Amino acid sequence: MRLGVRLRGLFMGLMLLAVAGPVMAVQPDEVLKDPAMEARARALGRDLRCMVCQNQSIDDSDADLARDLRVLLRQRLVAGDSDEQAKQYLVDRYGDYVLLRPPFKTTTLVLWLGPAALLLAGGWGAVMFFRRRTASAGPAGERPLDETEQRRLKRLLSNDREG
Amino acid sequence: MIPELGQFALIVALFVTVVQSVVPLVGAIRGDRTWMDMARPAALAQFALIATAFGALMSCYVTSDFSVLNVVQNSHTDKPLIYKISGVWANHEGSMLLWVLILSIYGMAVSVFGGNLPPGLRARALSVQAMIAFGFLLFILFTSNPFARVDPAPLNGDGLNPLLQDPGLAFHPPFLYLGYVGFSMAFSFAIAALMEGRVDAAWARWVRPWTLVAWCALTLGIAMGSWWAYYTLGWGGWWYWDPVENASFMPWLSGTALLHSSIVVEKRDTLKAWTILLAIVTFSLSLLGTFLVRSGVLTSVHSFAADPTRGVFVLALLVVVTGGSLILFAIRGPTLKGGGLFTPLSREGSLLFNNVLMSTAAGTVLLGTLYPLFADALEMGKVSVGAPFFNAVFIPLMVPMVVTMAVAPLLSWKRGDFAGALGRLKFAFAATVAVAAGTWIAPGGGSGPLWAGRGLGLAAWLAAGTLVEWAERVRLFRAPFSETADRILRLPRSAYGMTVAHIGVAVVIAGITGSSAWTQEKIQVMHPGDVVSLHGYDLRLEGTEDNLQGPNYSILRAHFSVTSGGRPVADLYPEKRMYRQPPRPTTDAAIRTNLLGDLYAVIGDPDGTGGFVTRLYFNPLVPWIFIGAIIMVVGGLVSLTDRRYRVGAPLRTARAMAAQKGRA
């Protein structure tokens, strides 16, 4: 599909499976001779977004622009760019949007710290849960079980074992 | 005539859901048994009517009735029968109809099998189910009528997207919906319990099997979708962290948490408010997925044609269902008092740990999926959140969880002996070290990255730990064999379910690790007679045949002969298909598996000089991902057959417990 047609589809918001298709991404003529450098290019390509596709990397996409960017990326690497420099080259032109792994900065603080914050909140919730329970139960959490509790425990355990 | 019948059935079903929402609820509040029992025939009628509508639509598809717009847009006379049938749900309108059909099947199941439920709980749960059905029927009738007619009827239809003409994708949505909608059961019971203000072990025993059914179906549905992506998208990938995939993964994560927390409610009568919240959240995430996929709020590789009107409607539904239930939770939640005490290092404690990590994981996927939207709304610029982000944050969350999964079942309830449990895992620890070191030293593995050994070690830890736990329970080699044999037979099915499902997880982890670490790929132009070597195999392109005819597509088929050391191994026939209506190409990879890895061949475009672009892969351990998922599902099903969860189980168990008490 050509870029223009695809773009029009994009503008009209009719994306009924327009891009998900057989992926014929990296073509033989793009592949670099040096396998180590090609591997770097592949890894980089997976981190870069194909701008005209929805959520595909340039490594997965058969769009024209993705191909151009793959070729460009390889040329930059051959010219001696480091991975970071090659990435930066595209970021300078397309912005952070081109990075599938957003950089850590103020606008992505919530994104990157969110999971840790959620985990801490969950952990804190669990700690509070235990605290409150032991507080309301008094020292019960620490003392050995009394006779009735022992019996109940036995019953629960046997119930558990034998279903 | 038949479409009108279907539409009429839907309208009547709408009225039935009104009755089913109101009458039993009022009955439950007033304590009027007759009114409460209205729910059961109503649920049956609702199912019969929706099934009629669904049957009507299916008959339009099978007979290619092109006076129905939906059939015109999604079908074609050339299509094989199976895809005429699957075409029913391969579009927005039909899939919504399937959605309510499944909802009504679950509702019917409650009314048929729920004879032993407390009448008040049953009446309220069925009433909540009917409210959900009402919302969706309204949605279908007002914004997504599958029975709309066209006049004049065209001679033929537009055909179905060729990508959907595939057995894997044809049956992926029904399983997915069985999962999504199945969580509505836990939801309805949670709401009913909140209304009654009572959550107890019997409640958990009722909710757990339904959650298990939904979880199994969803696991299978996701695995099918992933398998489909693997063999059709043509480069061996199987998970993309696409918003639509994430939409199905979030309810899976929180549903898995729900499965585990409901065990605590059942066994120890605590974590009640949390479990209720999880039940609400899990179903809400299913609804949210529906909203995200159909509203156009997020764009994705594979979403339905977006329509903001529908988006507004689904959002309104979401506000009523989720918003309403969360407010109810906010009011009633604090009244749910927990029972049993336990220390952090105990079975309950570890299940709670599982819940914290699982919920964090679900929250993380939600955050990552929606972040581009937030950033846009708050004018922080356009952000892309893709696979590299999710991999970076997801793996650190999953590792501690899997490590705990091996230890947790060895801890006893209330207060576990952590050091003792670790001591009993000596064998598992040895297995882990052996596998990790072996991976590092082994000839094929030495070339892989360092983390590959850790990944396989983690899988070994989980598998070995799970087996150790089983061996402990049956006192393998510690008791006389007859006692062990007896224990093997008497061990509850739910225990076996856990063992099997956890081993399934270990297998999936091994598969993910192997495929990420050691995939080998060769991309080149090949002429007939050319040979490419890959992972010790020689793949020779014998030739290609063009213009072969499928039912509604033409085929370019290549033939590779595979040899290993001169010995023939297999023949691979990858295909490139060109569909006629709509004209669109698809690829069909040829896969040869020996269960340890897949040889994977794709034929591409001709280069104009008689050669073809070919992509050849060796994907190690990829089959394990799908096999592992199936093992997990089998575990769930085994658990489901546990006699405690069988129909009427709560009542019978209550009797058994009474008898036991009598004996004691």
Next chain:
Amino acid sequence: MRRWTTLLPAAVFFVLVAFFAWRLVLITRGDAPNLIPSVMIDKPAPAFDLPPLVLDRPGVQASGLQGKVTLINFFSSWCIPCRAEHPLLVNLMNRPDIKGRMTLIGIDYKDRPEDGRGWLDRLGNPYDAIGMDRDGRVGIDFGVYGVPESYLIDRQGRIRYKQVGPFTAEDIREKLLPLLAELNK
């Protein structure tokens, strides 16, 4: 559980709903949420030097941008939306109030030269200069991700505005012309 903790889920949920509602309003109003803002705004236009597409008009160089306001329009003969945009550009360049106040540069993006020429023969040529960007590299330097795209460059050679997709009459009236007046002050 304390009351405020049980309120938390509902609070989070309604915040989410607010975002969704906002997005739906945008979609309903037709503000395509797919457009990606350019990072090139207010930056100097990238260097380029492209050979001419047609004999009677020169090629284009970045050095020629200084001292006047320029609109650079990326187009292609295979691009369907470009066809809708083209007559608007022809009309625009025929307007007396535009003459001499804005140079229009065309860049034929990833096209075969003969197709590009045929396109201009059929539809008219509003461009003051046309360059050929056969491999799309200059497009990448500008951050083009589809055609048509247009960039308004001020007298100092800085990019001031980017139009993604075809100009509509409304875009020209409400976005381009006011900005042009400002830049010509």
